[in-house]
Amino acid sequence: MTASVETTLRSGVEVRLEDLRRRYSGVTALDGLSLTMAPGELVCLLGPSGCGKTTALRLLAGLEEADGGRVLIGGEDVTNVPANKREIGMVFQAYSLFPHMTAMQNVAFGMQLHKVGPAERRKRAGDMLELVGLSAHVHKYASQLSGGQQQRVALARALAIEPKVLLLDEPLSALDARVRARLRDEIRRVQLEVGTTTLFVTHDQEEALAIADRVGVMNAGRIEQLGPPTTIYSRPATPFVAEFVGLTNRLPGVVKGGEVEVRGTRLPLVKPDSSDGAAIALVRPEAVTLASDGDMLPGPLIGTVIATVFLGATSRVTVDLGDITVLAQLPTSDAAALTAGTRVRLSLRKDPVLLARDETAPTEA
Amino acid sequence: MSRSRRAKLQVFRVVTFVLLGAFFLGPIWFMFEFSTRGIGENSPRTLDAWKAIGTYPDLVAGIVASLELAVITSIGVLVVLVPTMVWVRLRLPRLRRVIESISLLPLTIPAIVLVVGFSPMYQWMGTNFSDSILTLSLAYAILVLPYAYRALDAGLAAIDVKTLSEAARSLGADWFTVMLRVIVPNISSALLNAGLLSVALVLGEYTIANNLLYPNLQVEIVSLARTNAGVSIAVAVASLLFAFVLLVALSFVGGQRGVRRRNRERLVQTFARDFSGGTR
Numbered sequence: 197m198t199a200s201v202e203t204t205l206r207s208g209v210e211v212r213l214e215d216l217r218r219r220y221s222g223v224t225a226l227d228g229l230s231l232t233m234a235p236g237e238l239v240c241l242l243g244p245s246g247c248g249k250t251t252a253l254r255l256l257a258g259l260e261e262a263d264g265g266r267v268l269i270g271g272e273d274v275t276n277v278p279a280n281k282r283e284i285g286m287v288f289q290a291y292s293l294f295p296h297m298t299a300m301q302n303v304a305f306g307m308q309l310h311k312v313g314p315a316e317r318r319k320r321a322g323d324m325l326e327l328v329g330l331s332a333h334v335h336k337y338a339s340q341l342s343g344g345q346q347q348r349v350a351l352a353r354a355l356a357i358e359p360k361v362l363l364l365d366e367p368l369s370a371l372d373a374r375v376r377a378r379l380r381d382e383i384r385r386v387q388l389e390v391g392t393t394t395l396f397v398t399h400d401q402e403e404a405l406a407i408a409d410r411v412g413v414m415n416a417g418r419i420e421q422l423g424p425p426t427t428i429y430s431r432p433a434t435p436f437v438a439e440f441v442g443l444t445n446r447l448p449g450v451v452k453g454g455e456v457e458v459r460g461t462r463l464p465l466v467k468p469d470s471s472d473g474a475a476i477a478l479v480r481p482e483a484v485t486l487a488s489d490g491d492m493l494p495g496p497l498i499g500t501v502i503a504t505v506f507l508g509a510t511s512r513v514t515v516d517l518g519d520i521t522v523l524a525q526l527p528t529s530d531a532a533a534l535t536a537g538t539r540v541r542l543s544l545r546k547d548p549v550l551l552a553r554d555e556t557a558p559t560e561a
Numbered sequence: 562m563s564r565s566r567r568a569k570l571q572v573f574r575v576v577t578f579v580l581l582g583a584f585f586l587g588p589i590w591f592m593f594e595f596s597t598r599g600i601g602e603n604s605p606r607t608l609d610a611w612k613a614i615g616t617y618p619d620l621v622a623g624i625v626a627s628l629e630l631a632v633i634t635s636i637g638v639l640v641v642l643v644p645t646m647v648w649v650r651l652r653l654p655r656l657r658r659v660i661e662s663i664s665l666l667p668l669t670i671p672a673i674v675l676v677v678g679f680s681p682m683y684q685w686m687g688t689n690f691s692d693s694i695l696t697l698s699l700a701y702a703i704l705v706l707p708y709a710y711r712a713l714d715a716g717l718a719a720i721d722v723k724t725l726s727e728a729a730r731s732l733g734a735d736w737f738t739v740m741l742r743v744i745v746p747n748i749s750s751a752l753l754n755a756g757l758l759s760v761a762l763v764l765g766e767y768t769i770a771n772n773l774l775y776p777n778l779q780v781e782i783v784s785l786a787r788t789n790a791g792v793s794i795a796v797a798v799a800s801l802l803f804a805f806v807l808l809v810a811l812s813f814v815g816g817q818r819g820v821r822r823r824n825r826e827r828l829v830q831t832f833a834r835d836f837s838g839g840t841r
Contacts, residue, residue, distance in 0.1 A: 279730040284731055286727075286728070292724045292727075292728040294729075294747070295747055296746040306732030306733055309732060357733060
């Protein structure tokens with residue numbers, strides 16, 4: 197980072213959302229959402245469409261009013277402060293550069309409103325565009341920039357006003373996969389350099405897990421689980437989180453004595469106090485290993501490979517067990533020999549598993 | 562496309578252009594011809610009627626009043642309509658259809674019926690507020706509403722009003738700044754179109770002014786036609802030419818802005834390509 201950028205940007209502040217509530221004509225978008233972000237932290241809100249993640253971000257930005265709850269930025273209650281006085285930088289999902297201004301003018305716009313002098317404005321705008329790698333494009337209009345470049349200018353514009361909080365509302369969703377991955381890393385690099393507390397909203401789990409200090413998985417207006425990406429992935433707190441984040445096998449089993457028996461294998465439970473009876477165990481593909489040698493006599497964990505998908509370093513293998521299919525994720529070197537039709541023996545790693553409601557089981561009226 | 566077909570299309574275009582040109586320019590030419598006739602048979606062409614325009618104080622007053630009305634109406638309609646339409650798009654999208662219907666309503670009501678509605682209001686205004694001809698701008702604002710609405714609606718539909726204004730708000734802009742520095746520059750063509758339509762409509766309006774007894778340009782032209790048809794027709798031609806020149810001037814201004822910007826963009830692109838080697 198250039199020295200000038202370093203000196204002009206302020207360090208992050210704590211952000212707290214307390215019991216936020218919002219309804220839209222009878223539909224609950226936020227149902228008592230609470231979240232505390234540490235200074236300089238990047239938190240991702242992850243969830244399916246309609247879960248309330250964008251609403252939470254818009255309430256923090258002041259672009260919408262909450263029905264209840266409080267928003268605190270740096271310890272100051274800003275619940276009733278209008279958007280233009282909250283000192284928040286925001287990058288939108290849609291391209292939001294002002295079409296009649298150049299990249300430089302776009303970045304300088306906010307500083308002009310904050311009464312920064314012309315010379316200082318030009319210098320800082322130049323520094324910001326350099327920070328996002330667009331020094332060569334300062335005099336271009338939005339129509340002359342690619343989607344990725346436009347979003348980088350939007351990021352520079354948001355950071356140029358030295359915001360207390362940076363809000364990113366699915367800024368990568370309109371971009372193609374390659375640009376997306378590159379810009380994602382760039383956003384993280386810039387965020388770490390400037391140290392601004394950042395809320396990133398996305399429905400893309402890969403994006404959230406790759407970029408965030410902590411991920412908040414949202415469902416029906418609430419945060420179901422908030423934690424570091426590794427915890428969210430490897431120790432999901434609820435069946436919703438387990439099924440939403442990453443791929444999951446739904447394997448029928450029977451709960452007995454704090455364990456679940458799945459096709460002859462006893463697996464520990466995340467919640468050992470679950471009641472006995474039929475259940476669905478949620479098992480990650482990485483917890484399934486395959487062997488194609490040795491005894492292949494018919495059994496509950498003997499099946500046939502029906503597809504292998506190459507994913508780069510790993511491959512995903514689909515195995516037909518007769519009554520169900522199971523996904524296994526293996527190193528590509530191990531999966532190379534597992535072509536369609538190969539007989540394999542499955543084994544399940546004894547990680548604690550979550551249980552999902554068995555939707556096929558009869559329910560009491 | 563074959564050469565013969567292209568030639569046929571070209572002929573069709575030229576014929577259509579000539580016919581339509583004759584349809585629109587023919588009456589104007591004959592009006593001009595009439596306004597330059599001398600008195601008596603075989604007398605030479607003269608511009609006496611044109612030169613006499615300035616010697617009729619009532620006519621000059623009518624011209625000035627109509628020009629003032631055109632300016633006041635255009636500005637008034639734009640000042641009221643632009644923020645309203647932006648606000649409806651941002652905050653009350655469900656009301657868009659209602660606002661559109663209300664705005665288009667004057668199209669369906671004949672001017673003479675509007676006069677019946679306006680009459681009591683203007684009587685009251687004349688007694689309690691002002692009987693200035695400039696109060697006609699209120700009635701004219703309603704009259705030009707459908708045209709201005711259509712032009713502005715097309716302009717606003719071409720930009721993402723919500724995202725642009727939210728981006729500006731997050732950068733610290735109040736609503737006035739959002740309107741003036743973000744929305745207006747991006748709908749400048751629509752504003753010009755709406756303004757031009759308003760001016761043209763106000764300059765040509767007769768029914769309301771005549772029935773409410775306000776002497777605007779058209780009323781004075783008709784009145785003058787009874788005593789000096791040559792001058793009356795000369796003024797009518799002049800007002801048509803004025804509207805035409807205004808139209809061309811505004812198109813030229815809009816076009817020049819586009820050309821200047823395109824030239825600038827082209828220059829920047831060339832510079833970037835030649836010197837920076839930047840990627841998109």
